[in-house]
Amino acid sequence: MESKSYTTGSRDNANRNLEGSKTLMASHFLRALFRIQQTSTTRSSFAGRRRRIRRAAYASMAYSAGTRRAWSRALLRKLRSRARLRFPRRLSRAARPQRGDTDQAQVLRKLVPGGPGMDYCKLLEETADYIRCLTTQVRLMQTVMDSISS
Amino acid sequence: MDMNERDECSSEKNENHLNYHNAGFSSGWQFRNPSVGIVAGDQRGSMEESFNPSLWKLCESDMPAIAKPVPATSRFDDDGWTPPDSSSRGGSFLPGGPAILSPTLSHFPADSAFIKRAARFSCFNAASLGGMATPFGASHLAGAQIHNIDINMAKDASLHDVDPGEAADLGGGGHETADSSSKDLAAKKRRRPAEELEVEQGDPQMAAAAKRESVDTDHKAEQSSSTAKPNGKHAKDASDAPKEDYIHVRARRGQATNSHSLAERVRREKISQRMKLLQELVPGCSKVTGKAVMLDEIINYVQSLQQQVEFLSMKLAAVNPRLDFNIESLLSKDFLQSHGGTSSAIGFSPDVVHPQMHLSQQGLVQAEISGNLNHPNAFRRAVNSMPNAWDEQLQNVMQMAAFSSNSQQPRTQ
Numbered sequence: 329m330e331s332k333s334y335t336t337g338s339r340d341n342a343n344r345n346l347e348g349s350k351t352l353m354a355s356h357f358l359r360a361l362f363r364i365q366q367t368s369t370t371r372s373s374f375a376g377r378r379r380r381i382r383r384a385a386y387a388s389m390a391y392s393a394g395t396r397r398a399w400s401r402a403l404l405r406k407l408r409s410r411a412r413l414r415f416p417r418r419l420s421r422a423a424r425p426q427r428g429d430t431d432q433a434q435v436l437r438k439l440v441p442g443g444p445g446m447d448y449c450k451l452l453e454e455t456a457d458y459i460r461c462l463t464t465q466v467r468l469m470q471t472v473m474d475s476i477s478s
Numbered sequence: 479m480d481m482n483e484r485d486e487c488s489s490e491k492n493e494n495h496l497n498y499h500n501a502g503f504s505s506g507w508q509f510r511n512p513s514v515g516i517v518a519g520d521q522r523g524s525m526e527e528s529f530n531p532s533l534w535k536l537c538e539s540d541m542p543a544i545a546k547p548v549p550a551t552s553r554f555d556d557d558g559w560t561p562p563d564s565s566s567r568g569g570s571f572l573p574g575g576p577a578i579l580s581p582t583l584s585h586f587p588a589d590s591a592f593i594k595r596a597a598r599f600s601c602f603n604a605a606s607l608g609g610m611a612t613p614f615g616a617s618h619l620a621g622a623q624i625h626n627i628d629i630n631m632a633k634d635a636s637l638h639d640v641d642p643g644e645a646a647d648l649g650g651g652g653h654e655t656a657d658s659s660s661k662d663l664a665a666k667k668r669r670r671p672a673e674e675l676e677v678e679q680g681d682p683q684m685a686a687a688a689k690r691e692s693v694d695t696d697h698k699a700e701q702s703s704s705t706a707k708p709n710g711k712h713a714k715d716a717s718d719a720p721k722e723d724y725i726h727v728r729a730r731r732g733q734a735t736n737s738h739s740l741a742e743r744v745r746r747e748k749i750s751q752r753m754k755l756l757q758e759l760v761p762g763c764s765k766v767t768g769k770a771v772m773l774d775e776i777i778n779y780v781q782s783l784q785q786q787v788e789f790l791s792m793k794l795a796a797v798n799p800r801l802d803f804n805i806e807s808l809l810s811k812d813f814l815q816s817h818g819g820t821s822s823a824i825g826f827s828p829d830v831v832h833p834q835m836h837l838s839q840q841g842l843v844q845a846e847i848s849g850n851l852n853h854p855n856a857f858r859r860a861v862n863s864m865p866n867a868w869d870e871q872l873q874n875v876m877q878m879a880a881f882s883s884n885s886q887q888p889r890t891q
Contacts, residue, residue, distance in 0.1 A: 361794065378795035385787050432773040439780045449745065452752035455776060459759050462783040469790040476797050 349461075353392035354468055360384035361472070383407070389465045399454045400461075402442025 364380050387407050393400035426433070426447065436451060437443030440458050443451060753772060757763045760779045763772060 374795055378792050381794050382788060382791040385791055430770075430773070432770065432777060435777050436773065436780070439777065439784070449748050449752060452749060452756060455780065456752065456755045456759055459756070459776075459780060459783065462780070462787070463759075466783060466786045466790065469787065469794065473790060473793055473797065476794075 349392035350464055350468070353388045353461075353464060356391050357384060357388035357465075357468060358472070360388060385465055385469060388468075389461050392464075393457065393461055397454060397457050398446060398450065399441045399443075399458045402445070406441065 361381065361384065364377060364384065368377050368380075386403060390400045390403040390407065395401050395404070424445075426437075426444075429437075429448070433448055433451065436455060437446075440451065440455050442454065446454060753769065756776055757772060760775055763775050
């Protein structure tokens with residue numbers, strides 16, 4: 329997958345960062361959609377196309393966040409290894425069994441990519457950034473959806 | 479908010495002082511940046527945060543200078559921060575800032591006298607800082623309620639300084655009036671502003687500044703900030719957020735000084751900071767208190783967002799083959815320019831979230847669609863802005879969803 333140069337906004341606050349990363353995310357996602365549409369034939373299944381689009385969504389999220397974030401790094405790793413996205417991980421990579429973890433913390437770890445590898449404090453931080461990115465991606469997809477159908 | 483005020487007042491100082499402190503502060507600044515930068519919402523803010531600790535450290539390093547030599551904060555050594563020897567040139571230049579602070583401060587023998595003078599200087603310095611500090615100084619002093627003496631003196635001295643500039647500044651704009659008034663006073667205030675610099679910011683944090691010393695100097699600094707004790711708790715709470723998460727943590731009054739408990743306290747404060755951030759991100763969580771409920775909300779929100787991604791990717795997959803992507807690439811330019819998207823898109827997203835949160839996991843996709851349809855506002859908005867083609871596609875999508883929901887589901891849980 330091609331990758332644009334990452335925004336140098338690692339030191340900016342979240343809002344400024346988001347502006348630059350939005351453009352990155354949008355361009356990446358649209359290009360991926362275009363590729364999917366080109367390669368999809370009448371025979372390709374709906375489910376397969378859906379999976380590819382979903383993967384493209386997470387990929388554009390990860391690219392927009394770059395390597396600045398632990399969750400995006402973990403996500404990129406998963407994408408590159410072509411493993412099934414977000415599924416039972418065969419290698420528990422850098423996963424120390426966190427003791428003193430509440431159930432909720434464990435659930436959160438499963439949700440956020442790269443969760444098992446961090447301590448609770450870092451997990452909260454990564455969750456915040458992940459939520460931000462997810463909301464941007466969802467809005468992006470909805471806008472694409474709207475513009476396509478109108 | 480304290481941080482915003484300090485942000486304004488020290489933004490000017492930053493340019494002058496940053497070169498002094500860049501070396502020492504870079505690590506601290508980066509360390510604090512994720513939380514502070516987000517909260518303050520400004521790069522200036524993060525710089526300002528890095529600046530404050532210097533003031534605290536200098537401030538408190540001089541207070542225990544009474545009892546023991548200054549370099550309690552060894553971080554400053556490489557910055558060329560000079561010990562109180564070079565007191566001669568301390569008063570000459572205003573923008574020297576922190577380098578001057580220590581020399582001039584070394585003049586102050588007594589704590590109470592120091593505090594009084596510092597409070598007096600605060601108003602002067604507030605004006606001389608270009609008026610940006612004026613609202614900070616005034617409201618700061620008022621809010622902190624530091625000392626009776628300080629308030630009286632500050633009020634007397636600051637009335638004429640603050641009034642002309644304060645209204646405008648508090649309004650948010652007029653530096654000019656404050657500047658003119660500051661220039662008038664600037665001549666007299668050469669020395670004082672420097673001292674005031676750190677006192678002004680140190681005042682609310684004097685008690686907290688004490689925090690940053692090692693436990694040994696606890697008592698000595700306690701004496702110097704004894705008058706600040708009544709406000710100690712408030713000030714400390716207020717300054718907890720901007721305080722750097724260093725290993726140098728001081729025990730609060732009446733708390734254990736065990737190194738473990740100190741580290742734990744730092745940890746807990748970090749965690750609470752992050753939880754506050756999350757609270758702002760997750761909609762509808764401002765009233766929720768308590769970690770457990772908050773975590774539940776966060777988990778639900780993340781799950782719902784991921785479900786939305788699934789749902790939208792399904793919709794896009796359904797829509798995809800119909801469209802000519804040349805059109806879409808043209809549209810993409812409009813899209814990129816106005817990323818906010820259509821109103822329906824924006825209105826759609828948060829409204830969709832809540833129905834989804836109540837849905838069971840089985841038959842998720844069907845439920846999502848029906849949930850969307852059942853949500854009148856979002857649907858109406860969407861329908862109003864979309865042509866009929868959307869309705870047709872929605873029906874198609876529903877059929878496909880009904881078909882596919884049985885066949886798969888990568889569940890995220």
